[in-house]
Amino acid sequence: MTENTVSNAVAVRDNGPGAMVEAYSADLATVMPSHVRPETFVRLAVGVLRRDRKLTEAAQNNPAALMGALMDAAQLGLTPGTEQFYLVPRKVKGRLEIQGIRGYQGEIELIYRAGAVSSVIVEVVRGSDGFRYAPGRDERPEHDIDWDAEDRGPLRLVYAYAVMKDGATSKVVVLNRAQVMQAKAMSQGSDTPYSPWQKHEEAMWMKTAAHRLTKWVPTSAEYMREQLRAHAEVAAEVRPAVVAPTPQPVTTVDHDDDEGPIDAEFVDDEPAAGWPPAAQPGTGARA
Template structure:
């Protein structure tokens, strides 16, 4: 899919960016994980484009940027136009273009999809909350909230951790306001009035902590590599030639049974 073909899609079909997304459904489906339904994905994308006039304008200004964002969402298996994956307008060389931003629900979804955790906890701490956590002493944070309070105060901290399937607790991520603001400053277009940092500040605090957590727990990418490896092994076994029924059994080398061999799997840290 080139910039020229994407631009031609709007020229040929005069129904706007939504029609272009429909036209490229097959291309999007090719990169989606098997659990994602292309019709649902496209319907969500078209819906958010129709709801937001600024986003529609951004898509018309640069159709390739729109399709690039949708391709990334499709590859990750995240729902576009939701808190899994935001579609937002941003100023680029004086005009609006579409920017795709992974949301906190998207980060959590990728952690769950790996199949190694039983739960993921991501919470913000406000000024009037009680929060306590000492690494090396506490397994998990203590966070007490006065739910009767009309105002819990401004955002103060955000934390994230996962409970693994065996009951163990992952590394606990705790970020203060200064650390979150550092992450915000590194995010392209975060000062734009269209950015989720402006419209969904609490969610973006949670996204920042959840993203840091992905470095310490199995991710969807790791899980998919293992799945593909297992599928390849099964396919190889099915296609291996069968021994003739009348053939004598092949002699096997005599070895000492030293018991099971311990192995250690080491995953590369691919998280951004």
């Protein structure tokens, strides 16, 4: 976002954060993926700001932080104020400001959008659940849940994996409580009362596992472009070769100053990668 956009956002601050977002809908639209409808994105963002008094206060305190968070959500094509992309207030130098945090549904959405997987499974394992998984022996975890139990116990593990479109199983990510707590400690503002770690702990466990899974599966439309390029290259290789006409004999005259034939080298230049790169973009069924 340009300095001019930030200064203009400050200028419309007195009209409220909703008016601020509407005023800069064109800026947001310029960075959105083609599948996102700008008017829908703006309407949902305005709605969540107007429903939450703390978010309204945080947006008025720092319009640039609000617009920065919304720009991040827009670039990823994720819905702000949902479990795809949280908008949360946090204290900075004693004043509330808005922070954008990608949620577990957002991580899963980016995986699906790449087009390489048929399903993504992300689940938490609680104290009374049965869980078995041995890497190298088991293709997928076995997770037994007593759905009649009133209390399945505390969060114990979380796991995530994807089923690729060819039926293969991706790497299975399994994290225990200590590993999740390490991730939480690295999350800015996770100990504040406004953090999704405090309000949506199970969802943040799932987000942590889903985020780790993104290291092992495609999460970008670049994957689809590479597939199309590969198909085009294969198609070019199997095209019938063009048969050159049989050369006819020609009469040549020798001269002492004639030069021999000049060897020519044909170079097939590789086109530069395009810009911008595509956006990187749950539980058994698609979230």
